[in-house]
Amino acid sequence: xxxxxxxxxxxxxxxxxxxxxxxxxxxxxxxxxxxxxxxxxxxxxxxxxxxxxxxxxxxxxxxxxxxxxxxxxxxxxxxxxxxxxxxxxxxxxxxxxxxxxxxxxxxxxxxxxxxxxxxxxxxxxxxxxxxxxxxxxxxxxxxxxxxxxxxxxxxxxxxxxxxxxxxxxxxxxxxxxxxxxxxxxxxxxxxxxxxxxxxxxxxxxxxxxxxxxxxxxxxxxxxxxxxxxxxxxxxxxxxxxxxxx
Amino acid sequence: xxxxxxxxxxxxxxxxxxxxxxxxxxxxxxxxxxxxxxxxxxxxxxxxxxxxxxxxxxxxxxxxxxxxxxxxxxxxxxxxxxxxxxxxxxxxxxxxxxxxxxxxxxxxxxxxxxxxxxxxxxxxxxxxxxxxxxxxxxxxxxxxxxxxxxxxxxxxxxxxxxxxxxxxxxxxxxxxxxxxxxxxxxxxxxxxxxxxxxxxxxxxxxxxxxxxxxxxxxxxxxxxxxxxxxxxxxxxxxxxxxxxxxxxxxxxxxxxxxxxxxxxxxxxxxxxxxxxxxxxxxx
Numbered sequence: 001x002x003x004x005x006x007x008x009x010x011x012x013x014x015x016x017x018x019x020x021x022x023x024x025x026x027x028x029x030x031x032x033x034x035x036x037x038x039x040x041x042x043x044x045x046x047x048x049x050x051x052x053x054x055x056x057x058x059x060x061x062x063x064x065x066x067x068x069x070x071x072x073x074x075x076x077x078x079x080x081x082x083x084x085x086x087x088x089x090x091x092x093x094x095x096x097x098x099x100x101x102x103x104x105x106x107x108x109x110x111x112x113x114x115x116x117x118x119x120x121x122x123x124x125x126x127x128x129x130x131x132x133x134x135x136x137x138x139x140x141x142x143x144x145x146x147x148x149x150x151x152x153x154x155x156x157x158x159x160x161x162x163x164x165x166x167x168x169x170x171x172x173x174x175x176x177x178x179x180x181x182x183x184x185x186x187x188x189x190x191x192x193x194x195x196x197x198x199x200x201x202x203x204x205x206x207x208x209x210x211x212x213x214x215x216x217x218x219x220x221x222x223x224x225x226x227x228x229x230x231x232x233x234x235x236x237x238x239x240x241x242x243x244x245x
Numbered sequence: 246x247x248x249x250x251x252x253x254x255x256x257x258x259x260x261x262x263x264x265x266x267x268x269x270x271x272x273x274x275x276x277x278x279x280x281x282x283x284x285x286x287x288x289x290x291x292x293x294x295x296x297x298x299x300x301x302x303x304x305x306x307x308x309x310x311x312x313x314x315x316x317x318x319x320x321x322x323x324x325x326x327x328x329x330x331x332x333x334x335x336x337x338x339x340x341x342x343x344x345x346x347x348x349x350x351x352x353x354x355x356x357x358x359x360x361x362x363x364x365x366x367x368x369x370x371x372x373x374x375x376x377x378x379x380x381x382x383x384x385x386x387x388x389x390x391x392x393x394x395x396x397x398x399x400x401x402x403x404x405x406x407x408x409x410x411x412x413x414x415x416x417x418x419x420x421x422x423x424x425x426x427x428x429x430x431x432x433x434x435x436x437x438x439x440x441x442x443x444x445x446x447x448x449x450x451x452x453x454x455x456x457x458x459x460x461x462x463x464x465x466x467x468x469x470x471x472x473x474x475x476x477x478x479x480x481x482x483x484x485x486x487x488x489x490x491x492x493x494x495x496x497x498x499x500x501x502x503x504x505x506x507x508x509x510x511x512x513x514x515x516x517x518x519x520x521x522x523x524x525x526x527x528x
Contacts, residue, residue, distance in 0.1 A: 130375040132351055136368075137435075138391040147387075151377045 003201065010202030011209060022203065026210050029187035032100065032174070033167040036107030040167075041160050044112045048119025049145035053127050066120070069113035074106075078176030081106040085177065098179035103187065106173035111163045118159040122152045154229050158222050165218045169211065300327040300363040302443055302475050303348055308357035310343050310499075317343040319500045320357060325477065327363065327442070330469055332490035332507070333479040335522065339496040341479035345369065345445045348477060366392075367443035372451060374432030376420035381412060384420045385435045392439060406438035407431075410464065425452035433461060437468065444469075446478035450485065462488055483523070487511060495519050 014022050051062070083089050085097045085105070096102040126148040134144045149156060171189035178185035180194055188207045195204035303325040310318040318340040325331055333341040346352045347359060349369045361367075368388075376384050382403050389399035407413050410430050415423060423431060429452050436444055449465075450458040462485060469476045480486055486493060486507065493510040495503040503510060503519045510519070 132346075133371055133375040136349060136351060136371075137388045143391070147377065151379075153378075 007201035007205045011205035014202060014206040015209065019203075019206070022206055022210075024183065025186055025188055025191050025207060028100075028185075029168060029189070030214075032103045032187055033107060033164055036104045036111060036167050037160060037164045039104070040108045040111040040115050040163060043108070044115025044163075045119055045149060045156065047112075048116040049123050049149040050142060051116065051120040052123025053131060053141050053145040053148065063120070066113055066117050070117050072110065072113070073172065074110055074170040075172035075176065077110045078106055078173035081109060081173065081177050097177065098181060098185060100185065102177040103174045103185060106177045107167045107170070110170060110173055111167050114163050114166055115159055118162070119149065119156060122155045122159070123148045126152050154225060158225055161218050161222050161225075165215055168214055301325070302327050302361065302364050303477075304358075304360040304362065306358045306360075308347065308354040308359050310340075310347060310352060311355040316499050318347070321501055322357075323494070323501075323504060325475065327475050328469070328473045330476040330489055330491045331478070332486040332493045333477065333496065334481070334483070334486060334493060335496035335502070338498070340499040341496060342372070342447050343499075344496075345447050345477065345479060349445050364442050366439060366441045367445065368436035368439045368441040369445040370429075370432050370436050370447060370449050372447045373425075374428050374435075376423075376428060376431070378419065378421055380417050381407065381420045381423065381431055382416040384431065385438055388435045389438055402438050403434075406434040409437065410434040411460065426454060426457055429453060430457065430461065433464070437464075440472075441474065443475045443477070446476070448479055448481065450480075450482070458482075458485070465489060483511075495522060497522065 051059070051066070081102065082097070084091045085094065085102055086092055087097075094101075096105065123145055127144065130151075131144055131148070134147055139147060169189065171193060174180075174185070174187055175190045175193065178187070178190065180186050180190040186194075188211050192204045192207050192211070195201070195207070301324055303323075305321050305323050307320040307322055308318070309316065309320045321344070333344060335341055343352070346369075347354060349367060350359075350361075351369075353359075377387065379387075382400060385403035385406055386396065386399040389402055390396050394402065404413070404416065407416050410433060412427065412431055412434060415427065415431075420428065420431065429449060433446075433449060436446075444465075450461055453461065465476065466489065468474055476489070478489070490507045493503065493505055493507050494501060495510070502522070511523075
């Protein structure tokens with residue numbers, strides 16, 4: 001039996017036995033990413049909705065910066081958050097480095113631009129088609145953004161799912177600011193990296209299977225959401241179409 | 246959920262009984278109205294006197310609209326007075342919708358001036374009305390809420406408007422699932438609920454069957470006659486123009502070809518351009 005087959009069999013044994021270490025790592029990983037996504041969604045939704053409807057001098061450079069932030073490498077985010085939270089950094093007084101809040105902070109920084117950019121695109125498309133009618137009803141710029149966000153709520157739910165996928169699968173930022181401390185800040189991606197380097201392939205493989213399953217489930221959720229929306233009102237926004245393509 | 250907060254309580258309750266409804270605005274104003282009264286007084290959130298028919302509602306002085314190199318509306322000077330029912334006719338792309346959008350303040354003239362000296366409240370109905378992905382009732386209440394009416398009072402007014410336009414049964418249906426004709430009726434109900442001084446309608450019955458069109462025309466006539474509301478509407482339906490309008494403005498490629506009373510317009514067919522339009526020869 002070769003190493004891959006052996007590791008895969010042992011990984012499934014760990015999964016079926018609900019290995020406590022495995023379960024703890026998966027639970028922590030999902031908790032960090034879910035918390036980060038909720039915070040990022042709140043911030044990104046408001047920023048994206050406003051950017052989608054507001055017209056002001058300097059908007060184009062702001063959108064360029066936002067697009068650049070989409071491609072920000074996670075290790076760079078980790079480095080920046082590390083410098084902010086380190087003892088001599090401006091947020092060092094919080095004492096968050098190598099803790100759950102530090103990992104959440106890093107993922108918020110990573111994911112907020114994703115939410116803001118995709119929300120901005122969805123709202124801007126909707127505003128181009130219908131914003132004038134909302135203006136004629138008396139909606140202010142900000143109210144118009146929020147109403148369009150409400151109307152595009154299914155597309156934005158897709159954005160939330162995509163953001164969670166990005167957060168849960170990144171490794172660089174949480175490794176730097178979390179420190180991969182066993183039983184404390186070890187999450188799926190950092191554990192896979194560590195266990196692979198140690199040669200403990202069954203645990204790494206089991207975590208990899210869970211991670212793939214999570215990402216698969218998220219994509220199934222996006223596809224199901226799209227199918228449901230098409231059945232409900234025969235209308236799917238461009239953002240949902242792109243994310244579920 | 247706190248039902249006293251208009252921003253938070255978005256439940257739309259069925260109005261109780263047939264009694265007088267209290268309409269409280271978020272700024273603290275209050276007015277009463279009987280749901281069974283006419284269109285202007287039933288559902289008017291703020292009571293006020295009908296405008297005098299000599300009041301000018303729109304005054305255009307050499308107002309024109311350009312989109313880049315394209316002149317959508319050539320320099321135009323005219324006055325529209327309170328209570329007039331003005332029809333805008335002309336081929337597609339002749340500037341009717343541009344004029345309506347400019348009158349409503351959605352676009353500014355590229356040159357010239359548009360004055361609205363005596364308008365307190367105006368509403369515009371678009372050819373393809375936008376409906377939020379929500380119930381019919383909430384869509385109508387939204388327009389009122391955005392004008393400062395408490396959400397609960399807005400829902401009650403929306404119920405009255407729906408009943409008035411024969412959509413009471415559809416109150417809790419998803420507005421997106423209505424037919425295009427029903428959506429136009431709903432948009433009219435939404436505009437009517439705002440109790441405007443001026444109603445701007447862009448092809449308001451283009452998706453309706455003849456019976457529904459006749460009903461809506463009756464409501465519009467009643468609405469404008471009784472309350473002195475100024476009506477400006479675009480239409481390709483010349484029969485409708487004859488029935489509804491007191492004055493006709495005929496456009497071609499952004500230029501005003503004719504500005505006449507309805508009777509004179511159809512009887513005299515003053516210009517060659519108008520005669521060609523009426524004969525269906527203008528593209």
